[in-house]
Amino acid sequence: MKKVLLILLFISIGCQNKSEKAYYMSSKGVGPIINVTLEDKVNISMANSGEKLFNQLCTSCHIINEDYIGPSMVGILDRRSPEWIMNMILNPIQMLEEDPIAIELLKEYNFEYMYNQNLLEEEAREILEYFRLLD
Ligand code: HEC
Numbered sequence: 001m002k003k004v005l006l007i008l009l010f011i012s013i014g015c016q017n018k019s020e021k022a023y024y025m026s027s028k029g030v031g032p033i034i035n036v037t038l039e040d041k042v043n044i045s046m047a048n049s050g051e052k053l054f055n056q057l058c059t060s061c062h063i064i065n066e067d068y069i070g071p072s073m074v075g076i077l078d079r080r081s082p083e084w085i086m087n088m089i090l091n092p093i094q095m096l097e098e099d100p101i102a103i104e105l106l107k108e109y110n111f112e113y114m115y116n117q118n119l120l121e122e123e124a125r126e127i128l129e130y131f132r133l134l135d
Pocket residue numbers: 054057058059060061062069070071072076080085088089096102105106107109110111112113114115117119127
């Protein structure tokens with residue numbers, strides 16, 4: 001009987017994690033990006049441009065594979081939707097005011113505000129392509 005209860009407990013914890021992940025992955029955030037289609041293969045030339053942009057604009061607060069002033073970007077596509085990521089890059093101020101996940105992060109990262117660097121949609125898309133290489 002105890003064993004059965006234990007097994008049920010593990011199953012329910014497993015489901016909870018799954019639904020939590022589904023919640024994070026289904027959120028698209030707030031901002032201009034409604035729908036992003038990712039091709040099966042990473043576009044290397046876009047990813048290279050994205051890497052350059054990231055190194056120019058983002059590394060004052062982000063180390064790619066370590067938590068710093070802001071979070072590491074490793075595995076970001078496993079925890080956020082592509083739309084959410086691009087909206088965070090293009091529209092961080094409104095995201096940090098209105099999006100529940102961004103607000104959670106703001107608390108976690110000591111109320112350090114990511115600011116808007118006025119990137120073009122295309123540039124944010126290139127950075128997203130670069131992030132696909134990190135998983
Ligand atoms: C002034 C520091 C700063 C700069 C510059 C900055 N960020 Fe951030 N970023 C943060 C912080 C801090 C967070 C966590 C949320 C918060 O507190 O604002 C964050 C969160 C994020 C997130 C969400 C991470 C997650 O785990 O969900 C992404 C994606 C992101 N940043 C991408 C970028 C990109 C791309 C750039 C460059 C174009 C950039 N950031 C520039 C500070 C910064």
